Structures are given as structure tokens and as C-alpha cells.
Amino acid sequence: MKPTGAVEVINLQKIYGAGDEAVHALESCSCEIPAGQFVALVGPSGCGKSTLLNMMAGFDRPTQGEIRLDGEILVSPSIQTRPNSDRVVVFQNGALFPWKTVIENIAYGPTVQRKLKPLEALDQAHAILKNVGGMERIANSFPGQISSGMQRRVEILRALINQPKILLLDEPFRAMDTVSKSGMHQHLLDIHQRFQTSVFLITHDLGEAILLADTVFVMTTRPGTIKLKIDVELPRPRNKEMTLTEEFTTLQKQAIAAVHEEARKAFERGEKELA
Amino acid sequence: MFVGISLSVALWYGLVNWTPFLAFNRLPDPISVMMEWISRDPDYGLSIFTTDYYLHIAYSTYRATVAFALALALGVPLGIMMGWKATFHAYAGALLDFLRPIPPLAWVPIAILILPGDEPAVIFVTFLVAFFATTLNTLLGVRSIDPDLIRASECLGATARDILRDIVIPGALPSIFTGLQIAMGAAWFSLVAGEMIAAQYGLGFMILESYNLVQYPTIVIMMATLGIVGYASSALIRYVGKKMIRWREQSLGGLSGDMPS
Numbered sequence: 001m002k003p004t005g006a007v008e009v010i011n012l013q014k015i016y017g018a019g020d021e022a023v024h025a026l027e028s029c030s031c032e033i034p035a036g037q038f039v040a041l042v043g044p045s046g047c048g049k050s051t052l053l054n055m056m057a058g059f060d061r062p063t064q065g066e067i068r069l070d071g072e073i074l075v076s077p078s079i080q081t082r083p084n085s086d087r088v089v090v091f092q093n094g095a096l097f098p099w100k101t102v103i104e105n106i107a108y109g110p111t112v113q114r115k116l117k118p119l120e121a122l123d124q125a126h127a128i129l130k131n132v133g134g135m136e137r138i139a140n141s142f143p144g145q146i147s148s149g150m151q152r153r154v155e156i157l158r159a160l161i162n163q164p165k166i167l168l169l170d171e172p173f174r175a176m177d178t179v180s181k182s183g184m185h186q187h188l189l190d191i192h193q194r195f196q197t198s199v200f201l202i203t204h205d206l207g208e209a210i211l212l213a214d215t216v217f218v219m220t221t222r223p224g225t226i227k228l229k230i231d232v233e234l235p236r237p238r239n240k241e242m243t244l245t246e247e248f249t250t251l252q253k254q255a256i257a258a259v260h261e262e263a264r265k266a267f268e269r270g271e272k273e274l275a
Numbered sequence: 276m277f278v279g280i281s282l283s284v285a286l287w288y289g290l291v292n293w294t295p296f297l298a299f300n301r302l303p304d305p306i307s308v309m310m311e312w313i314s315r316d317p318d319y320g321l322s323i324f325t326t327d328y329y330l331h332i333a334y335s336t337y338r339a340t341v342a343f344a345l346a347l348a349l350g351v352p353l354g355i356m357m358g359w360k361a362t363f364h365a366y367a368g369a370l371l372d373f374l375r376p377i378p379p380l381a382w383v384p385i386a387i388l389i390l391p392g393d394e395p396a397v398i399f400v401t402f403l404v405a406f407f408a409t410t411l412n413t414l415l416g417v418r419s420i421d422p423d424l425i426r427a428s429e430c431l432g433a434t435a436r437d438i439l440r441d442i443v444i445p446g447a448l449p450s451i452f453t454g455l456q457i458a459m460g461a462a463w464f465s466l467v468a469g470e471m472i473a474a475q476y477g478l479g480f481m482i483l484e485s486y487n488l489v490q491y492p493t494i495v496i497m498m499a500t501l502g503i504v505g506y507a508s509s510a511l512i513r514y515v516g517k518k519m520i521r522w523r524e525q526s527l528g529g530l531s532g533d534m535p536s
Contacts, residue, residue: 059426083429095427099445099522108441109431144526162431 003035004070005165005198007056012065013223014051025051026062027223033166033215035070038192038199040209040216042259048224049202050092053170056200058083069165085109088159089168093175094151096143102154103129103139109162128161129154132191149180153187160191166198173208182240185211193237206259210234210252211243218259220266227262230255303492308499311492319490321481321497332500334476339462339508342398346405346458351451354413359443364414371410379404379465383472397469397477404465405458412454416447449523452516459512463505478504 014026025048033039043049054060056067056074058081066076074081083089088109096105106125110116116124130136133153138146143154152172159167173181189212192199203209209216210232218228232251234242242248284305290296291304303311314322321328357364379400386396420443428442470479478497485493517524 057426057430059429083426085430085432088430089426091423091427093421093423095421095423097424097428097442097445098526099448099520100441108428108433112428112434112437112441113432142522142526144522158431 003196005033006035006070007033007074007166007198007200008068009052009056010066010068012052012055012062012067014048014055014060015063024223027225029065029219029225031217031226031229033198033200036196036198037214038201038212040201040203040213041219042203042206042209042216043219043224044221045204047219047221049219050170051224052219053089053168053200053202056166057087057089057168085113085162086165087168088162088164089170090152090155090159090172092171094143094148094155094172096151096155096158098143101140101142102135102146105143105154106158106161109158113162125157125161128157132160132194133157147180149176149184152176152184156188156191160195160197164197166200169199169201171202171204173203173205181208186240188212189238206255207243207252210248210255211238211240216255218262220262227266228258230258301491303495308492308495312496312499319485319488319493321493328500331476331478331481331497332504334474335466335470335478335501336504338394338398338401338470338477339459339466342401342466343405343455343459343462343508345398345402346409346462347455350406350409350454350458351413354410354451354454355417355439355443355447357410358414358417358447359439371407375407375411380468380472383469387473393473393475397466397474400469401462401466404461408458408461409451409454412457413447413451416450416454417443419450420446448520449516452512452520455512455516456509459508460505463501463508467501 009029009031012026012029013024016023016025029048029052031039031041041049041052051060055062058075061075061077061080063077066079067074069087073079096102097108100108103122103125106129107118107121110121110124111118115121126136126139129139135150135153138150138154143151146154155172156167173184176184185208188199191197192212199212201209201212206216210230211234213232216230216232217226218230219225220227230251234247234251288305290299291302311317311319312322313324315324317325321331353367357367382400382403383396386399387393390396390399424442424446425438428438433441466477467479467482470477471483474480478501482494482497485491485497
């Protein structure tokens, strides 16, 4: 079977408001996520990263351009495909349903899609929680009773159980401490290795992006445009020890230099504009 | 709690019997009220051994219950619709914002004119305050739901009906119960006032009646009874709320023992 989950972002523009108050969130933004690949998008806060992700999810539509999933138009100025379980978002601040237990949260997708009977969905949720998460003992806890790291892992499982074509991760590790973060990185690498699902990760941490992704796109601010594409040729399977290898540090240095160069150029352009 | 009650009873006794202020001398002291309350042959006709006493309680409880049930049945769905559908809010919100500041008692004459008899009129004014409190708190509850939860359920394939059942209602539930607590308090408040104006039975009616007949201990007995019945109704709602929102208590862990209510 041909791998699915290829996303193309073509010449995307998003303007909020109109007239003098118009905000150009995205402008001529193009990038692609090949099927089964892990792609990271790095950029400063407020540069339009989440705007792009929201459109992929189907929460919003562009003012120009389009996004395609496996060749089919997902969103364009005139089309907005409803959010669906083929592209599941994991949110920045976590969005587990606080009134449902861990296992009910995971079983939610298959249950509301009427793919499985409620009991079968629970069985499947138990299986994925045990086999992928290794967290069967928290099955009947409420989200408020478990750590934020575990919440995030449960949320990823809640997405994976639907066998999505692409996972959309909106800065999911932002509020985490270094230790839990590094645990989450490993977890995500293992999951990607195992399921070969396309992943689109938004982050502002360049090191994290290089460790996890096959391709890193760098976005600059106002209006958000892809300024740089970095191919990460670290072998898979990867692990966090790789961050200590010379290959990784060289790549990271190059990437940082390139991002700084972009930032410097942008800064100079800004000065010219002001003058 | 016990210490607090004892101290206030002592203060009451002291004020009535030992202060030089004439104003307090007219009041019955706690001992004479208590004696009247538990007397088998009460001086003014009402004690825990008389059927009339329970008749008044039953009338008031019945009115409060009907009014509260109506407020619950109409206010919760209306609040949810208003919080969920912007167009619905645009219509109903304006009307509600205009009607809400009108004090419930201002409705009494109109209610008596429109409704058949005094009984529905008293229930109506009681219902009205409970209804506003329930509707507005339900609306706030729906508004307070994190939009990401709704987006997350859409991603997982939920339909509008699923979202209403699985996200909107459970998410608004804590706020709905806060609203019901307020509604219950407000209902008793306006019930007593309504009974004073237009009723032949009930605790509120009896308070005013006892005043007119110079039966001061009965006033206090009725007031204390109102306190007990009101507290019991509040405790009942709190209990049901705790049962229905189990996730919240468990998520907060040990801190929830003194959940504000």
C-alpha cells in the first residue's frame, strides 16, 4: 500500500480583518509534508504557525492559495473540509475531556464515528494504552489526576487510535520541564517509527525540531512565510543520545547560523522600510 | 459551627433580656420561642405538634419545588441554547437583559391579573428569579468551556449532537449547579415575599400574619423554620451536584473537601 498523509501547502495567504486594520498572518507560504514523514515548523511566537496548522485541521480557510491532502483539496478560499479524524490535532495546552476517564478519552474517536461498539472501542483503547503507552494503570483516572506529561501522551494515543493520515502537534511540549520533555521526544520518535504516520510539529525549539524531524521549515514573522528548509539527514531510528553526536551539533550550528542570518536580513529589511 | 450557633443564641438572649434598649424588649427571647416551638399546647396555635405547622411548611415547599423545577426545566435548555448558538443569544439575550433587573415583586400585580388565582401568581414570581439565575449561570458555564475541547472533539469525528452531549453539557455542569444553588436561595427569598402579599398559607404568609396578630414567638419560629428548610434544599442540590460532577472532585484531589458552594 502506498503511504498516505502527504500534505502540500501551496502559496497560502491569510489576512484577518480588512482595510487599515488587516493583519497579514500568512503570505505566499508554501511547504510540503511527504507521506509518512516527520516535518517540523520552527518560528518565533505569533508568526502564523498556528494559523497554518488550524487551516490544515479545517478550523479555518485561507484568503488565497490551498492545502492539499494526498492530492485532494483540503482548504482553499472557497472550500473548507470539516475537521475529521484523518488529521487530528494535539493542542498546546492539552484538550483531554476532563470529565472523561483516560480510557474513555482514548475510546472517544472510534465511539463517535460509530466505527466500533462502545465496548469494543474501550477494548481497543485498553490495548493501545497498554501496548503503545505502557500506562494501563491510569486507565480509570481522570485527566486532572495525572501528570502533564502523561496527559500529553494520552492525547497522542487518543489521536493515534483513529489511524490518522497525519498528526498535527501544536507546540505540545511547550509548558513541560526538560526531563519530561526529553521523555516525550523519545515517545514520539518511537511512535513515528512504529506507525509511520505523517507528523507536523510546531515548535520554537530548533534543537527539538532537528532531533525529531526529517525536514525543518523555518518561518519568519509578519507576514508568516517559509524562509528556510533544512533537511535533517540523521539516521532513524533516532534516540536522544544523538543530540551529543558531532553530526547533530554540526547540523544544529548550521541551522542556528542560517536562522540568525534570516533574522539579520529581516531586521535590515525592516530598517530600510523604516528609513 | 456549634460554637457559632451557641454564641449567637447567647447574644440574642442577652440583647432581649439585659439591654436597656426598648426596641429589643418587645422581642421574644430564645427560651420562650423554644418553649412555644416544642409545646404540645402552643399559646399561639403553632408548634411541632400541630398539623397547621406542617401545612404551612408543605405549602411553601410545594411552591418552591414547582417554581424550582420549572426554572430547571426551562432555564438550563435556554442557557445552553444561548451559549451555543450566537443567533439564539442575540434574540433571547436582549429580552433577558431587559427583564432581569425588574425586581420579582414588581411582577406580582401583573401575575395576579394574568394567572388564575393567587397560587399560580406566587409560584410565578418565585419561578422568575430562579429562572434568571439558572439561565444566566448555564450560559456562563457554556461560555467558559475551552474552545479547544470542542475543536478536539471535531477532530475526533464528533457531530454537533455528540458535542452537545459530551462536551457542552458536562462542561457547563459545574456552573449550572452553582446557578441552581443561587436559584434555590433566590426562590425562597421571593417566595416569602410573594406569600406575604398574596397567599393564605405558607411560612411567609404566617410571618406577616403573626405580626398582625401580635404573636411574636410564632414569627421567630417561622423564620427559623425557613432557615432549616432553605438550608436543607441547598444541601440537597449540593449533594446531587457532587454526585454528578465526580470527575471534578477527584481531579482536585484532597483539596475539594471544602468546595465553595
